[in-house]
Amino acid sequence: MFIQGLANFIDDFLGGLMLISYALIVGSLIWAGWILRIWDRSAAGNGAPEPVVAVCVRLLKGGAITLAAMQGTKLLIKGMLLAATLGDFPLEAYFGTVQFIAGLLRLVLSCGFIYLAGRLSASPYDRSAWNTAAFLTVPLVISGAWLVHGVGRFEHREQLMLMTVIHQLAAAVWFGGVAQLLFLWHSRRAEQAAHKFWPLAITRFGWLGAASVLLLVSTGLPLAVEYIGSLDGLFGTGYGSLVATKVALMGGALYFAYRNHKAGKEWKKRGASADLTGKVPYFIEAETFVLVSVLFVAATLSSQPPSVDIKDTTATVSEVAYMFSPRLPKVSSPTHEQLLAGEAGRVAVVDKVPSVAATEWSDYNHNISGIFLTGMCLVAMLSYTGRFRWARYWPVGFIGLSIFLFFRSDAETWPLGPIGFWESTFGNGEVFQHRIATLLAFLLGVLELRARTRPDAHRLRYMFPVLSAFGGILLLTHSHAEFELKSEYLIQSTHTAMGLLAVVVASGRWLELRLATAPVSSQGAAGRFDTGQVAGFLSILAMFVIGNFLMFYREPLY
Amino acid sequence: MSLHAIKPFGKPLRIIALSLLALSSEAWSHAVVTESSLTSHPVKPNQPTKVVLFFNSGVELALSRVFLVSKGDVFHPVNIAKGKKAGEMLVDIPPLEPGDYALKYKVFAADGHFTENVIRFRVDNP
Numbered sequence: 001m002f003i004q005g006l007a008n009f010i011d012d013f014l015g016g017l018m019l020i021s022y023a024l025i026v027g028s029l030i031w032a033g034w035i036l037r038i039w040d041r042s043a044a045g046n047g048a049p050e051p052v053v054a055v056c057v058r059l060l061k062g063g064a065i066t067l068a069a070m071q072g073t074k075l076l077i078k079g080m081l082l083a084a085t086l087g088d089f090p091l092e093a094y095f096g097t098v099q100f101i102a103g104l105l106r107l108v109l110s111c112g113f114i115y116l117a118g119r120l121s122a123s124p125y126d127r128s129a130w131n132t133a134a135f136l137t138v139p140l141v142i143s144g145a146w147l148v149h150g151v152g153r154f155e156h157r158e159q160l161m162l163m164t165v166i167h168q169l170a171a172a173v174w175f176g177g178v179a180q181l182l183f184l185w186h187s188r189r190a191e192q193a194a195h196k197f198w199p200l201a202i203t204r205f206g207w208l209g210a211a212s213v214l215l216l217v218s219t220g221l222p223l224a225v226e227y228i229g230s231l232d233g234l235f236g237t238g239y240g241s242l243v244a245t246k247v248a249l250m251g252g253a254l255y256f257a258y259r260n261h262k263a264g265k266e267w268k269k270r271g272a273s274a275d276l277t278g279k280v281p282y283f284i285e286a287e288t289f290v291l292v293s294v295l296f297v298a299a300t301l302s303s304q305p306p307s308v309d310i311k312d313t314t315a316t317v318s319e320v321a322y323m324f325s326p327r328l329p330k331v332s333s334p335t336h337e338q339l340l341a342g343e344a345g346r347v348a349v350v351d352k353v354p355s356v357a358a359t360e361w362s363d364y365n366h367n368i369s370g371i372f373l374t375g376m377c378l379v380a381m382l383s384y385t386g387r388f389r390w391a392r393y394w395p396v397g398f399i400g401l402s403i404f405l406f407f408r409s410d411a412e413t414w415p416l417g418p419i420g421f422w423e424s425t426f427g428n429g430e431v432f433q434h435r436i437a438t439l440l441a442f443l444l445g446v447l448e449l450r451a452r453t454r455p456d457a458h459r460l461r462y463m464f465p466v467l468s469a470f471g472g473i474l475l476l477t478h479s480h481a482e483f484e485l486k487s488e489y490l491i492q493s494t495h496t497a498m499g500l501l502a503v504v505v506a507s508g509r510w511l512e513l514r515l516a517t518a519p520v521s522s523q524g525a526a527g528r529f530d531t532g533q534v535a536g537f538l539s540i541l542a543m544f545v546i547g548n549f550l551m552f553y554r555e556p557l558y
Numbered sequence: 559m560s561l562h563a564i565k566p567f568g569k570p571l572r573i574i575a576l577s578l579l580a581l582s583s584e585a586w587s588h589a590v591v592t593e594s595s596l597t598s599h600p601v602k603p604n605q606p607t608k609v610v611l612f613f614n615s616g617v618e619l620a621l622s623r624v625f626l627v628s629k630g631d632v633f634h635p636v637n638i639a640k641g642k643k644a645g646e647m648l649v650d651i652p653p654l655e656p657g658d659y660a661l662k663y664k665v666f667a668a669d670g671h672f673t674e675n676v677i678r679f680r681v682d683n684p
Contacts, residue, residue: 011671081672082621082666085623085664085672085674086621086623086664090620090621093618093620093621094621097618097621097666302671303671305589305590305614305673306614309590309592309614310590310592348631349627349631349660349662349676349678350627350628350629350630350631350658350659350660350678351629351658352678
């Protein structure tokens with residue numbers, strides 16, 4: 001059970017990285033054909049200049065190397081997990097699984113892409129290398145069909161596999177294109193050609209992005225209907241709630257895409273647009289945050305049973321709503337002795353007895369953490385007024401929170417409990433994730449405190465949104481053991497909502513910092529506030545809502 | 559891109575496509591028990607029983623384990639076999655005294671995810 005939790009978490013994480021690298025490969029090739037028009041070497045000059053193609057190749061190579069590394073690691077980890085879980089290692093049976101064969105095929109294909117990208121690095125217009133890469137993309141895309149839920153269904157199997165592959169392809173085109181835009185923007189200082197090509201890339205990608213979104217929706221909708229099947233299934237299961245989260249995140253990404261497209265249209269119409277260089281690059285960076293989160297959510301979906309298969313353990317909408325309803329926070333905790341007394345019954349397989357003390361212990365942990373976070377956000381809001389200099393020190397709260405979490409998160413482990421620190425950290429998936437969250441809170445506090453109080457800490461400022469995004473991904477991929485699906489889900493529902501908000505915190509703060517460096521002409525004041533300030537306030541507001549969720553948290557007794 | 563460029567790759571592409579199609583014969587994804595015969599046919603005391611577990615999809619039997627858990631959380635490995643239909647697993651339960659028991663299963667699905675879960679059941683006096 002414990003190693004499974006840890007392995008599934010690592011598995012989901014690797015899965016997210018694999019989806020990202022897959023998108024970089026596929027997206028780069030579509031980008032090369034559609035945006036850079038590398039096959040068009042006519043005198044009309046529609047094709048991109050060599051330095052711009054070189055940027056595309058670098059990203060293609062990066063994606064291929066990452067996919068090979070992740071796929072290889074995943075196959076290895078699966079083997080180790082098998083050996084640890086089964087007590088022996090049926091090598092032959094493992095090598096015969098579809099998972100292994102399809103994974104190995106992807107590993108071989110990604111090695112092929114590494115080789116081709118190497119050739120293209122030396123000669124960016126090598127037509128035969130581009131052609132071979134395009135053909136290798138076909139089996140790469142198709143092999144994904146054997147790594148999705150659809151393959152195991154008893155009905156509409158082929159249709160579901162096909163639909164999922166198209167869905168993944170559309171996502172890859174969108175994310176790969178956004179990543180290409182990001183790299184193109186960041187190489188503009190070194191390359192004049194990249195700077196010149198920038199507006200053209202934005203306008204060309206507008207239509208490609210729109211087409212991929214259309215494809216995403218038209219394939220995602222029937223998949224959702226097939227796998228979720230009801231409103232309770234959407235909000236009352238892990239699978240459904242992650243789909244809802246994906247949709248919400250995509251809405252955010254679409255907003256950024258719309259703003260970029262609008263700026264591109266303005267440039268096309270007038271031949272100039274302040275937003276195109278003043279805002280669009282930063283919107284693309286924020287969009288990347290969101291899309292990376294979407295891909296991690298998509299990877300986590302693969303480890304969740306479809307809602308239609310767990311109707312008996314699906315929570316109702318009202319049960320989920322109750323988890324979020326405001327109530328007085330719990331400010332008293334059971335003693336450590338009371339907690340440990342109920343642990344044997346709580347973790348028993350046959351004579352399981354739910355532990356009231358464990359539930360109250362957890363409620364207290366979450367509620368106090370919520371009070372910490374809500375208080376910090378209120379002080380943070382004061383700091384934005386500019387009148388209270390001491391309010392700049394609000395990140396100290398994160399350090400306090402991390403110390404609290406270290407002692408309280410897992411009471412059965414060191415320093416309070418009998419299980420050793422290393423044994424519990426690497427032997428139990430939940431404890432491992434809690435330890436990461438604790439470290440994350442500590443780092444957030446230390447780094448953001450330095451960033452807010454030292455004017456010269458320019459680069460340090462960006463650590464907060466990066467770590468917030470990582471924290472959001474951690475929450476979205478947070479896994480508990482699967483013995484009580486409904487209770488586990490009710491807990492997970494709050495984590496998922498907080499993960500979604502953490503992505504808003506990250507994107508908002510990132511935009512605030514980045515837009516502060518943009519030229520004043522492109523700030524586009526909206527009343528008294530500019531776009532960056534609005535984004536910054538939204539970021540704090542999202543963190544405030546997370547604090548509220550934690551403050552009102554009530555764990556189901558199970 | 560011209561069709562002329564595709565020609566040299568015709569054979570490798572066909573081989574890849576056939577390899578991929580060959581994968582489709584026995585493949586399953588994340589497996590959870592949707593139903594079990596324990597509900598309709600409770601285990602009778604002191605006689606061996608075959609329990610049927612119905613999964614939402616098939617599982618890799620060679621990479622899966624099922625344990626009978628008795629009072630005090632003592633684990634006994636039990637034999638498993640493929641059922642008649644896709645997604646069915648047969649579990650051999652030895653003769654049991656009346657009392658509380660559980661089946662703990664660890665199954666490996668083709669999407670690479672282990673599903674570990676518990677089904678609790680009771681053996682009543684006749």
